[in-house]
Amino acid sequence: xxxxIASILLLDxxxxxxxxxxxxxxxxxxxxxTRVIFIPQGEFxxxxxxxxxxxxxxxxxxxxxxxxxxxxxxxxxELLERWRHHGNAVxxxxxxxxxxxxxxIISVLSIWxxxxxxxxxxQAALSVAIVTAFGPLVYRVAYQSLEAATPLVLLIVSVGxxxxxxxxxxxxxxxxxxxxxxxxxxxFTVGPLALSGQTVIIFVVSLALIVLMWLYFEKSLRGxxxxxxxxxxxxxxxxxxxxxxxxxLTFLLAAFIGALSGLLIxxxxxxxxxSGFLIGLxxxxxxxxxxxxxxxxxxxGALFVGVVESFGSFWASAFKEVIxxxxxxxxxxxxxxxxxxxxxxx
Amino acid sequence: MLKKQNIALWLLIAAVPxxxxxxxxxxxxxxxxxxxxxxxxxxxxVLLTGVGGLTSFGQAAFVGIGAYTxxxxxxxxxxxxxxxxxxxxxxxxxxxxxxxxxxLRMSGHYLPxxxxxxxxxxxxxxxxxxxxxxxxxxxxxxxLSIPGLNGDIDIGQGRLFFVLTxxxxxxxxxxxxxxxxxxxxxxxxxxxxxxxxxxxxxISTFRYKVTIFVIAALFASVAGWLLAHFxxxxxxxxxxxxxxxxxxxxxxxxxVGYVWGAIVGAGLIKLxxxxxxxxxxxxxxxxGSYEVIVFGIALVLVLKYLPDGLWSIVARKMPxxxxxxDWQNAPDLPARSKPAQxxxxxxxxxxxxQFGGLTAVNDISFNIAAGQIVGLIGPNxxxxxxxxxxxxxxxxxxxxxxxxxxxxxxxLPSRDISRQGMARTFQHVKMIPDMTVLENVAMxxxxxxxxGVVSSMLxxxxxxxxxxxxxxxxxxxxxxMGAYLHEQAGNLxxxxxxxxxxxRALCCDPALLLLDEPAAGLRHKEKQALAAVLRQLQGEGMSxxxxxxxxxxxxxxxxxxVVMEFGTLLTQGTPAEIQASxxxxxxxxxxxx
Numbered sequence: 001x002x003x004x005i006a007s008i009l010l011l012d013x014x015x016x017x018x019x020x021x022x023x024x025x026x027x028x029x030x031x032x033x034t035r036v037i038f039i040p041q042g043e044f045x046x047x048x049x050x051x052x053x054x055x056x057x058x059x060x061x062x063x064x065x066x067x068x069x070x071x072x073x074x075x076x077x078e079l080l081e082r083w084r085h086h087g088n089a090v091x092x093x094x095x096x097x098x099x100x101x102x103x104x105i106i107s108v109l110s111i112w113x114x115x116x117x118x119x120x121x122x123q124a125a126l127s128v129a130i131v132t133a134f135g136p137l138v139y140r141v142a143y144q145s146l147e148a149a150t151p152l153v154l155l156i157v158s159v160g161x162x163x164x165x166x167x168x169x170x171x172x173x174x175x176x177x178x179x180x181x182x183x184x185x186x187x188f189t190v191g192p193l194a195l196s197g198q199t200v201i202i203f204v205v206s207l208a209l210i211v212l213m214w215l216y217f218e219k220s221l222r223g224x225x226x227x228x229x230x231x232x233x234x235x236x237x238x239x240x241x242x243x244x245x246x247x248x249l250t251f252l253l254a255a256f257i258g259a260l261s262g263l264l265i266x267x268x269x270x271x272x273x274x275s276g277f278l279i280g281l282x283x284x285x286x287x288x289x290x291x292x293x294x295x296x297x298x299x300x301g302a303l304f305v306g307v308v309e310s311f312g313s314f315w316a317s318a319f320k321e322v323i324x325x326x327x328x329x330x331x332x333x334x335x336x337x338x339x340x341x342x343x344x345x346x
Numbered sequence: 347m348l349k350k351q352n353i354a355l356w357l358l359i360a361a362v363p364x365x366x367x368x369x370x371x372x373x374x375x376x377x378x379x380x381x382x383x384x385x386x387x388x389x390x391x392v393l394l395t396g397v398g399g400l401t402s403f404g405q406a407a408f409v410g411i412g413a414y415t416x417x418x419x420x421x422x423x424x425x426x427x428x429x430x431x432x433x434x435x436x437x438x439x440x441x442x443x444x445x446x447x448x449x450l451r452m453s454g455h456y457l458p459x460x461x462x463x464x465x466x467x468x469x470x471x472x473x474x475x476x477x478x479x480x481x482x483x484x485x486x487x488x489x490l491s492i493p494g495l496n497g498d499i500d501i502g503q504g505r506l507f508f509v510l511t512x513x514x515x516x517x518x519x520x521x522x523x524x525x526x527x528x529x530x531x532x533x534x535x536x537x538x539x540x541x542x543x544x545x546x547x548x549i550s551t552f553r554y555k556v557t558i559f560v561i562a563a564l565f566a567s568v569a570g571w572l573l574a575h576f577x578x579x580x581x582x583x584x585x586x587x588x589x590x591x592x593x594x595x596x597x598x599x600x601x602v603g604y605v606w607g608a609i610v611g612a613g614l615i616k617l618x619x620x621x622x623x624x625x626x627x628x629x630x631x632x633x634g635s636y637e638v639i640v641f642g643i644a645l646v647l648v649l650k651y652l653p654d655g656l657w658s659i660v661a662r663k664m665p666x667x668x669x670x671x672d673w674q675n676a677p678d679l680p681a682r683s684k685p686a687q688x689x690x691x692x693x694x695x696x697x698x699x700q701f702g703g704l705t706a707v708n709d710i711s712f713n714i715a716a717g718q719i720v721g722l723i724g725p726n727x728x729x730x731x732x733x734x735x736x737x738x739x740x741x742x743x744x745x746x747x748x749x750x751x752x753x754x755x756x757x758l759p760s761r762d763i764s765r766q767g768m769a770r771t772f773q774h775v776k777m778i779p780d781m782t783v784l785e786n787v788a789m790x791x792x793x794x795x796x797x798g799v800v801s802s803m804l805x806x807x808x809x810x811x812x813x814x815x816x817x818x819x820x821x822x823x824x825x826x827m828g829a830y831l832h833e834q835a836g837n838l839x840x841x842x843x844x845x846x847x848x849x850r851a852l853c854c855d856p857a858l859l860l861l862d863e864p865a866a867g868l869r870h871k872e873k874q875a876l877a878a879v880l881r882q883l884q885g886e887g888m889s890x891x892x893x894x895x896x897x898x899x900x901x902x903x904x905x906x907x908v909v910m911e912f913g914t915l916l917t918q919g920t921p922a923e924i925q926a927s928x929x930x931x932x933x934x935x936x937x938x939x
Contacts, residue, residue, distance in 0.1 A: 037455055039462075142646050151455045152401055153653070156598065157646050159403070159591050164642030170634050281466070288459055318474040321466065328463035332456060333448045 004192035009310045015199050015268070016282075017306020018206035019261050023283025024290065024298035025213065026257040031292045032230035033250040035151045036143055039158040042280020043165040044131055044258025046273055049266035050169070051259075052127040053178035060114040062172025063130050064107045067137070071103035074140040081145075099140065103133045120183060128259045135255030136248035143251075147243055162277070169273035177275075180266035202264045209260065210299065213253075226250060282309070282324060289331050355520070362512045366505040375508050377620075379576060381613045382511035386569040388597040388608035389518050390562030395594070396602035397526060398558045399538030400450075403590045404461030407468040408563040410585030411438045412570025414472060417484040417580045427490055431571045435564055442563035446556040457559070465587045472582040483581025490575045502575050511572055518565060519605050521803035526605075528802035529795045529814060532785060534558055535778055542740060543776035547854070548764040548793035557799060566593075588638075592619075595645050601655025610656055615641075668832035669784065673819070676812035679794045681855050682767055684887055685716040685751060691858050691889045692768075697736050697746030699729075706732045708913040709746065714858065714906075719880060719890045721900040721921075724910035725934055730893045731773060733910065734862055737891075738770050739763045751857060765793045769851035770860040773893075775843045779836025783827065783846055786835045788818040790853030821852040825879045841872035848879065858889045865896040877903050901925065909933070 023041055030038040047063055054061035075096040082092035106129050113126055142161050146154060184197030217223040229236040229246040237243055258280075262271070265279065286305050290297025305324060312320040365378070387405050395401045415434035419425045425433075449460040473481045489502030490510070501510055525531045533554050536544040541551040574580045583589075592615065600611020622637035630636060648655070685691055692714040699707040707729045714720045722730050735741040737748055739760035747756045755763050764770075769790065777786050791814050797807035822828055827845050830838065835846065844864050851859055865873050873896065880890060880903045894900050900907065901921045909916040909924060911933045917924070924930055 037459070145650060149649075152395075152399065152458070153649055155401065155455060155458055156594065157649055159594070160642045160645030160649070162642065163591070163638040163645065167636050167639030167642060171630065171636060171639065174632070175634060278466075281462070284459075285463065288456075288463075292455075319470070321470040322474070325463040325467035325470075328460055329445070329448055332452070332460055335456075336448055336451045 005314070007192055009314055010307060011193055011195070011199070013307030013310035014303055015202055015306070016265075016309060017303035018202050019265050019279070020283045020286050020305050021299045021302035022206055022209060022257050022261050022264075023280055024286030024302045025210065025295055026254040027284055027287040028290060028292055028295060028298050029213075029226075030250055030254050031287070033226050034139075034143065034147075034154075034247045036154045037151065037158055037292075038254060039155075039280070039284075040138070040162040040165050041254060041258055041283060042276030042278070043162065043169065044134065044255050044276065045262040045265070045279050046169055046271055046276030047134070047165075048127055048131045048259035048262025049180060049271040049275075050173045050178060050262075050273065051130055052124055052180055052263060052266060053271070054173070055110075055114055055123040055127060056120075056180065058115050058117055060111050061127075061130065063134075064110045066168055066172055067103050067130060067133055068107050070134065070137045070141065071100050071107075074137045075100040077141065099137075103137065106130055106133050120181065124183070124263055127263065128256065131259035131262070132252060132256040135251035135253070138255070139247045139251035144244055144247060147247065166274050166277065169276075173273045175273065177270040177272040178266075179270045180263070182267040183263075198264075198267050202268075205260065205264060209257065210295075213295075222249065278321070282306075285324065285328055285331075288328055291335060355516075355523075359516055362509060362516070366509050372504060375504055377616065379508050379511055381609070381616050382508070382515045383569045383573050383576070384593065384596060384616060385609040385612035386511075386515050386518060386572075387566045387593045388600065388612050389515070389522060389605065390565030391594060391597040392602060392605055392608050393522055393525075393534070393558050394562040395597065396604065396607075397538070398534055398555065400555060400559065401458045401594065402461040402559065402562065403458055403587060403594060404445075404465035404468075405562065405566045405593045406585045406587070406590035407461075407465040408438050408442065408566035409570035409573065409589075410468060410472060410580075410582070411441060412567035413574035413580045413585070414478055414484070414570075416571050417487055417574050418478065420488060421484060421486065427488070427571070427575055431568070434567050434571050438563050438567035439560055442560045443556065446559040450552060450555040450559065461590070462587060465590050469582050469586045472585065479581070481582060483579060485579045487574055487578040487580070489578060502578075507572075507576055511576075514568065514572070515609070518568075519609075522605050524805050525799060525802045528807055528811060529788075529792060529797050530554070530557075530799050530802050532778075532781065532789050533792060535781065536789065539776065539778060542760075543772065544789075545759070545761045546738065546740070546764055546770055546772075547789050547850070548761045549789075550761060561799070592641070595641060597655075598645065599648055599655055601657030601661070603654060604657040604661060606660075607655050607657035614656070669782065669815075671815075671819075673812035673816040676809065676816045679791060679813050679817050679855070682857070685857055685889075687717050687887065689716045689751075690714070690749075691716050691718075691751055692737070692891070693747075693749040694733075694737060695747045695749070697733070697748060698744045699732055699736055699741060700744045706913050707736060710908075710910065710915050712908045712915075712918060714889050714891060716857070716889050717884060717887050718906060719884055719892060719904050721892045721894060721904035721907045722910065723894065723897075723900055723907060723924075724916070727912075728910040729913040730910055731862060732913075734770075734860060734891075734893055738768065738860060764854060767855065767857040768860065769854040769856035769858075771844070771847040771851055771862055771864060773862040773866065775840075775847055777835045777843065777846065777850075779834065781835055782831065783822065783833050783835050783838065783842075784815065784818050784831045786846060787822055787850045787853055788814045790821070790850035791817050791855075794853075794855060818849075818853055821849040822846075824852065824882075825849050826875065840867045841869065841875075844868065845876070845879070852883075856888070858891065859883065860891045860893075862893050863895065864892070865894055865899050873899055 026041055027038060030036055051061040051063045078099045079092050079096035082095050083089060110126055110130055138161065142157055146157060182198040183201055186197040188195040217227055225241045226246055226249065229241055229243060233243055282305050286302035287298050289301030308327060309320055309324050312323040387409060391405060412434040415437055416427055416430035419430040419433060420427055445460055445464055449456045472478050478484060489500050491498040491500050501507060533544060533549045537551055537554060544551050596611040596615045597608055599615060601607025619637060622640055626636040627633045690713055695711050696709040697707060698709050710733055722733065724730055736743050739758055743756060747754060750766055750768055795810050795814055797810050801807045819831060822831060825845050825848055827842060827849055830842060865876055868876060877899055892904060904921055907921055907924045908918045909930050916929055916933055917927055
């Protein structure tokens with residue numbers, strides 16, 4: 001290995017690492033606010049990339065139908081629960097409609113837009129919107145009534161959701177893989193490095209999103225409310241911050257980040273209905289490096305995972321997954337030695 | 347007397363050879379073989395997840411270790427499968443130990459995360475190693491056989507294999523049931539409710555967490571060994587993460603807290619899986635593993651609406667009968683030597699605790715002599731409970747020293763302090779609600795027994811069990827709880843629950859008893875009964891440290907009072923002196939200006 005190969009591998013690792021960083025951040029965000037270890041984060045990635053691929057072919061993406069079904073289920077749950085709770089049919093119907101409205105608008109828009117062959121940018125925005133709408137619905141349907149459950153139960157629920165979403169991905173997208181066109185075709189050469197436009201976009205978008213998230217959590221009231229929920233749920237509720245709303249908002253952000261990550265990696269690799277899982281899990285390893293609690297930690301962890309992966313595939317390409325996932329054990333060992341004792345008791 | 351569960355068990359045991367001779371089609375025998383193998387893995391998960399409150403998604407990887415070990419060794423070295431079984435168990439135990447030792451010190455969700463990563467890594471390793479045949483796996487394994495009169499008898503297929511698998515499965519189930527009803531079993535059952543109580547009873551919770559993780563992995567490894575020789579081929583697809591998740595799913599559906607739930611869940615999911623794999627692709631029109639959709643949704647629904655699984659419905663209809671009292675003639679547990687009347691039992695010397703900039707306990711010192719009841723009082727937030735936790739080793743001290751019967755216990759963790767004969771109760775009652783009062787109290791005598799996991803599984807621990815139960819009954823009767831022996835602890839009212847905690851502490855054969863607000867939430871009559879119990883214990887030579895808000899009780903029973911305010915020692919003396927002290931009045935009632 002010489003310097004030029006090393007720098008190429010490093011660039012490659014950082015590029016993937018940037019995407020893992022986004023997913024790692026989403027994982028940390030979801031865990032701190034809702035205590036859900038969100039295994040299906042990667043499914044949003046695959047959904048995002050494949051929805052765009054479907055729009056490219058001029059067909060209505062299967063995700064739209066799935067979104068509608070899920071929205072109807074969520075709305076019915078909302079209706080029944082509110083009704084049983086307050087006994088007020090009008091208010092129950094109102095809140096059910098509120099659940100239904102956004103996904104319905106997005107769906108109708110997509111069905112109309114799909115055959116029009118809009119430019120790539122518009123289709124990308126639409127894909128992100130469709131997948132983002134999944135976030136709150138997934139929370140509403142699978143997690144909301146289990147808010148008080150232990151992290152362990154929530155983790156098992158996550159596994160169930162992951163199963164269902166993977167299977168539904170197969171149902172709605174088929175077993176075929178897609179590779180999206182790059183958003184920017186330019187190529188740059190910097191010394192030995194060949195930088196593609198897509199790589200630049202990945203870095204810029206990841207960085208922008210991280211800065212935006214930082215601003216959101218530091219400066220906006222909503223962001224601060226989420227942080228308050230992350231620190232103390234009961235306290236936050238007493239201050240009038242609804243844990244339902246916090247959960248749905250968190251999942252909205254997670255789905256948004258997932259969809260965006262899907263668009264970012266779509267042009268660099270062929271995405272199948274089940275590709276999201278491994279990508280998401282690598283974001284996950286990054287989050288574990290950060291102890292599921294630190295955003296900068298997850299960012300550094302993700303870049304580390306990306307670099308390990310790219311060097312791993314250079315030296316022992318068959319074993320790159322083995323290397324990446326075995327990495328968790330020494331990391332946990334270090335964390336375990338540093339924490340010293342169990343922090344289970346409340 | 348036979349328990350109903352035991353009858354069911356004997357019926358099941360009798361059914362195994364019966365099924366084998368029934369004229370069932372071979373297809374169904376094969377199905378039952380798979381169900382038996384899966385249920386064996388699920389048994390491990392019942393112990394780990396249902397009883398211990400930990401979870402692993404990587405059980406399939408342990409099945410894989412068992413399967414690949416025997417496949418590679420029998421094919422490449424010609425070793426007998428009956429030996430490779432133990433090599434596989436050894437390898438499994440080592441890998442489970444590594445994963446467990448690394449993750450189990452941290453909070454509960456790190457183990458499942460580590461097992462996900464570990465399961466994936468192992469899957470890709472099996473799929474990429476040339477020696478293991480990459481994704482094609484290893485082919486041409488021999489069936490299991492035992493030497494017979496006319497050459498070897500093949501027991502690795504069909505009906506004979508069915509008998510072998512189910513015999514192992516039922517033996518495993520019985521071993522688990524035996525384990526759960528024993529000294530180490532009660533320790534394992536305490537893990538789910540947090541570690542503080544168990545540690546205070548002298549139990550090393552970390553050791554038991556690692557132990558049950560290893561046991562669960564060993565069950566999976568045996569299943570892998572059987573599977574390899576039954577299928578006569580191994581490849582990575584059976585040991586991936588999806589299968590690992592499916593094992594957990596089976597267990598959750600069947601009832602994660604019940605040994606029999608493992609078999610019900612494995613059977614149901616295996617049959618459902620087969621049906622769905624045919625039905626769904628036909629319905630949808632293309633092939634693909636669509637069954638995961640149904641499983642995923644079903645898993646969420648089960649956790650929402652039937653979190654205890656299917657077997658909980660059966661279990662509710664079959665309440666377990668009271669334990670048979672067979673320990674009247676059991677020998678007493680050895681008792682430790684007690685300090686002579688008037689000896690110093692506890693010397694607290696300038697202990698201090700700082701949380702960041704806040705000094706919660708500021709250089710507190712006091713002594714307790716044998717046979718003395720000392721009360722620790724003070725307004726809310728004075729640092730009484732923190733002092734209590736510093737003495738018992740639940741919190742570490744910033745500085746200061748604690749001597750217990752002359753030896754320094756300042757740096758010991760709470761379980762070692764408990765082993766030296768200092769027992770405590772908790773401000774908020776900590777117990778195992780689904781165990782009987784007797785079993786809860788027997789946990790207090792944990793450090794006075796020795797029997798381990800293996801002897802409990804084999805039921806060679808019965809003499810000791812009888813002594814433990816006898817001691818638990820004696821302590822319950824000592825404080826007037828003799829009528830409640832077989833009651834479920836969770837059904838007790840607050841008063842009896844607090845008394846039960848005292849009995850549990852007494853079971854540890856302590857020289858010093860620390861009671862954290864024992865009268866909180868008690869009614870007037872119950873308080874009087876408590877005061878009587880405390881005086882009776884004192885009469886028997888026990889020393890007691892009492893943290894309490896109820897002044898009537900404190901002034902009534904204590905010989906000596908230590909008053910704290912804002913983390914510092916305000917004053918100490920006899921109840922009469924304290925009542926006369928203007929400083930104490932000011933602390934409680936404020937001063938006139």
